[in-house]
Amino acid sequence: MLDPRGRLSPTAKVLGADGARRLVITAEGVAPKLPAGVEIVGVPTVGGEIAPAAILAALAQRGFGRILIEGGAHTVSRFIAAGCLDRLHVMVAPIMLGAGQAGVTLKPITTADQALRAPMRAHLIGEEVLLDCDLTAQRVAVGQAKKST
Numbered sequence: 001m002l003d004p005r006g007r008l009s010p011t012a013k014v015l016g017a018d019g020a021r022r023l024v025i026t027a028e029g030v031a032p033k034l035p036a037g038v039e040i041v042g043v044p045t046v047g048g049e050i051a052p053a054a055i056l057a058a059l060a061q062r063g064f065g066r067i068l069i070e071g072g073a074h075t076v077s078r079f080i081a082a083g084c085l086d087r088l089h090v091m092v093a094p095i096m097l098g099a100g101q102a103g104v105t106l107k108p109i110t111t112a113d114q115a116l117r118a119p120m121r122a123h124l125i126g127e128e129v130l131l132d133c134d135l136t137a138q139r140v141a142v143g144q145a146k147k148s149t
Contacts, residue, residue, distance in 0.1 A: 001025070002075065004050050006032035023062070025055055052084040053140060077105045080116070083140035088118070088133040091125075 001014055004027045008015070015022055015035055026032060027050060028042040043050045043058050059067055069079050079085050090103070109115055116138065123130040 002050075002055065002071070003032065004030070004045070006030040008032060008034070010034050023059075025050065025058060049078070052079045052082040056084055073101060073103055073105050076103075080104065080135070081106055083135075083138050085135045086139055088131075088135055090131040090133065092129045092131065094127050 001008065001022075001024045003024050006026050008024060010033055015024075015038055017035070017037060021039070022035075022037060023039040023041060024032065024034060025041045025043055027045045030042065032040065034040060039062075041058050041062070043054045056067070069076065069085065076088075080088065106116070116135075118137070119134040121132045121134075123132065
């Protein structure tokens, strides 16, 4: 769990003792009050944010070879921009919601040759489409990751 400011409630279901290893990454110096058995990992910040590569390095030091980043536009966008993802999965549902928050927010480009291009496969799941984007060519090496196939 990524909780830079230590705002996660100690009663959050994700922290329940179910036999799985529970680890919360916070900004260095943040000391959240969490249940016994939850590992707290303080990581240095740059500009008030934890760099994606620093998160991956901290997890690699603790034996994590693969991780799933599931987050909002800000978190996912930061991992893409930092070159810290092997794969990106995007679900497209047959529904039009109108204007709203962007799903990914990357810096604007000035020419098409600057665009992030990735091999992609589409999978139909019921009425939804899963786009599986292979970002391994843009990946920055951090620790000993196990690459997806």
